[in-house]
Each structure stands twice: as C-alpha cells, then as structure tokens.
Amino acid sequence: MAREKPKPTPGSRSKSGVKAKGAKELAHALLYLGPSLILFLIFVFYPMVKTVYLSFYLTNPSGDPVVWKGVQAYLSLLGSGAFRNSVLVSFLFVLYTVPGTILASLLLAVLANVKLRGIGVYRTLYSLTIGVSVASAATIWMLLFSPADSGMLNYWLHLVGLPKIGWLVTTRSALPSLALMTVWMGVGFNFIVLMGGLQSLPEEIFESARIDGAGRWKQFRHITVPLLSPTLFFLLVVDTIAAFQSFGQFNILTLGGPDHSTNVIVYSIYREAFFNSRFGPASAQAVVLFVIILVLTLVQFGVVERKVHYQ
Known part of the structure; x- marks a missing residue:
C-alpha cells in the first residue's frame, strides 16, 4: 500500500507564496532595468575593467597588450616627473576653480534671492552659462585672452594704465587664466542649484531673526x-569631480603648455593614448585618477559632511 504524501501546512504555503512573489517581482524589476544595465555594462563597466587590465601591460600602437608589466607599471608611473607634475597641476586647478565657483555662485544667488521687480532678468543672465558648451566658451575666452591689442582683457588693462598680461602664453598665468574661464562656466549650474536651496529655506526663521535685531550679515552667517x-556640500563634491575631469579648455586653448604648466591628468592621458599610442601607461594614469577622485570623495563625506546641518 502506497504511503500518502504529507499535506502542506498553511505556514509552508505562505512561505512558498512569498518566495514566488519575490521571484516574480525580481523578474519584473530586471525586465525594466535590463536596457539600462546593458548600456552600463557596455559603456561603463566593460571600459573600466578593460582599463584596469591594460594598465598592467605595454601595448602596441593598435592597443593590444604585448608585454606584462604588473605592479611595475604603476611604480614607473609614480616615479615619472611628468606624471607627478600633471597631478600637481590638477590639484592646483581644483584649488583655483572649486572654491571660486561656489563663492561666486553663492554671492550671485544671494543677490538674486530678493523680491524686486524685474529680478527674473538677472536670474536668467546669471544662469546662462549652463547652456554654453566648452568649445564655445573656449572660443569666447580665446578672444578675451589674446595677448595682442585685439584681446579685450589686455585692452581694458591698457585703458586703466596697467601692463598687458600674457594670459595663456606664460607659465605663471596660463593655469589661473583657464581656472577663471572654468569658474565662469560653472557659475550657471551652481547658481541654479543654490537658488533652489535658498528659495526652499523657511521664511519664518528669518522673520524671527529680524525681530530679534539680527542684521543681514548675521542672518547670512548663522542662518543661511x-x-x-x-x-553647498553637494556642489563641493560635484565641482571637485568635474574639475578633475576638465579637458576641453586645455585641449583647445593651451594643449598642456606652456612648458607643461597646464598639463592636467586628463590631458596627459589623452596625449599618452592618442598621440603616443601608449595605451598601457595611459590606462594606468586613468586608474590613478579614479583612485584620487574616489579617495577625495570619501574624505569629503567622512570629514566635511560632519559639518553639514541637515534639517
């Protein structure tokens, strides 16, 4: 006589039902996320893995790995004076641009956050640079930076009796000049973000401060x-990453010169890969740049975020 199969208990039915429902929801989620995951695999994850792989090799002009270098590839890179110079130039560029962009944007946002007739015109003007491409901005500033009499900045200096400046042709002024252009480009995005933040602040706090006799400066310092x-913390992180990834202005205006004074890491990677056909060392530089940005971002979240006041 055959034995009867044990009947499933209500508890086992509910567990199996939950598992089936969870598997169904996972399948639906993967179905919707599938196209995005495929694009990420093709254009993000595969290039990252390929870059790390090539960084341990010397390659032929076609980019095929030929000679295994291993860790020695990174040791040679870190011992290179040219690469150390590009790292220093990149950090200086970040130091020149990030604080300047945030401070200029904050000043403009505070000035534009008033209830005046026609203030919308100024808000539009302050945010216009968000729609300007790097190539267009570089063309505009190339005319402004021209060392000849046709350059607008030197023309204005001449009008007030000051000597001309070789904006892009001297090692002392080239990097600050590019930083000035980059600050101008970044103000538009930062201004829009800060305006949104300012307009979301509760007005009741400022009214209470005014009743207590607090002036504009105290309100700005202790409340705003x-x-x-x-x-501000969000902009600090985003602007830092963007500054390390800047390329267009260096490629169009200075080509890394004069005397490598504007040879940032990204431009060094570009020259090493597409001019010297040394894809292995270029990949190693890209990996080092990724590590630098990652470490700085973690430091910002670990140190700076502690001073952030979340409501």
Missing part, C-alpha cells in the same frame, strides 16, 4: 549658510 550647507 548652516541651512544651505547640504546644498
């Missing part, structure tokens, strides 16, 4: 900045 600190 603390409440706006999450937005």
Whole structure:
C-alpha cells in the first residue's frame, strides 16, 4: 500500500507564496532595468575593467597588450616627473576653480534671492552659462585672452594704465587664466542649484531673526549658510569631480603648455593614448585618477559632511 504524501501546512504555503512573489517581482524589476544595465555594462563597466587590465601591460600602437608589466607599471608611473607634475597641476586647478565657483555662485544667488521687480532678468543672465558648451566658451575666452591689442582683457588693462598680461602664453598665468574661464562656466549650474536651496529655506526663521535685531550679515552667517550647507556640500563634491575631469579648455586653448604648466591628468592621458599610442601607461594614469577622485570623495563625506546641518 502506497504511503500518502504529507499535506502542506498553511505556514509552508505562505512561505512558498512569498518566495514566488519575490521571484516574480525580481523578474519584473530586471525586465525594466535590463536596457539600462546593458548600456552600463557596455559603456561603463566593460571600459573600466578593460582599463584596469591594460594598465598592467605595454601595448602596441593598435592597443593590444604585448608585454606584462604588473605592479611595475604603476611604480614607473609614480616615479615619472611628468606624471607627478600633471597631478600637481590638477590639484592646483581644483584649488583655483572649486572654491571660486561656489563663492561666486553663492554671492550671485544671494543677490538674486530678493523680491524686486524685474529680478527674473538677472536670474536668467546669471544662469546662462549652463547652456554654453566648452568649445564655445573656449572660443569666447580665446578672444578675451589674446595677448595682442585685439584681446579685450589686455585692452581694458591698457585703458586703466596697467601692463598687458600674457594670459595663456606664460607659465605663471596660463593655469589661473583657464581656472577663471572654468569658474565662469560653472557659475550657471551652481547658481541654479543654490537658488533652489535658498528659495526652499523657511521664511519664518528669518522673520524671527529680524525681530530679534539680527542684521543681514548675521542672518547670512548663522542662518543661511548652516541651512544651505547640504546644498553647498553637494556642489563641493560635484565641482571637485568635474574639475578633475576638465579637458576641453586645455585641449583647445593651451594643449598642456606652456612648458607643461597646464598639463592636467586628463590631458596627459589623452596625449599618452592618442598621440603616443601608449595605451598601457595611459590606462594606468586613468586608474590613478579614479583612485584620487574616489579617495577625495570619501574624505569629503567622512570629514566635511560632519559639518553639514541637515534639517
């Protein structure tokens, strides 16, 4: 006589039902995320893995790995004076641009955050640079930076009796000049973000401060900045990453010169790979740049975020 199969208990039915429902929801999620995951695999994850792989090799002009270098590839890179110079130039560029962009944008946002007739015109003007491409901005600033009499900046200096400046042709002024252009380009995005942050601040706090006799400076220092600190922290992280990835202005205006004074890491990677056909060392530089940005971002989240005031 055959034995009867044990009947499933209500508890086992519910567990199996939950598992089936979870598997179904996972399948639906993967179905919707599938196209995005495929694009990420093709254009993000595969290039990252390929870059790390090539960084341990010397390659032929076609980019095929030929000679295994291993860790020695990174040791040779870190011992290179040219690469150390590009790292220093990149850090200086970040130091020149990030604080300047945030401070200029904050000043403009505070000035534009008033209830005046026609203030929308100024808000539009302050944010216009967000729609300007790097190539267009470089063309505009190339005319401004021209060392000849046709250059607008030197023309204005001549009008007030000051000597001309070789904006892009001297090692002392080339990097600050590019930083000035980059600050101008970044103000538009930062201004829009900060305006959104300012307009979301509760007006009741400022009314209470005014009743207590607090002036504009005290309101800005003790109320506006603390409440706006999450937005400022976001811009700090985003602007730092963007500054390390800047390329167009260096490629169009200076080509890394004069005397490598504007040879940032990204431009060095570009020259090494597509001019010297040394894809292995270029990949190693890209990996080092990724590590630098990652470490700086972690430091910002670990140190700077502690001073952020979340409501």
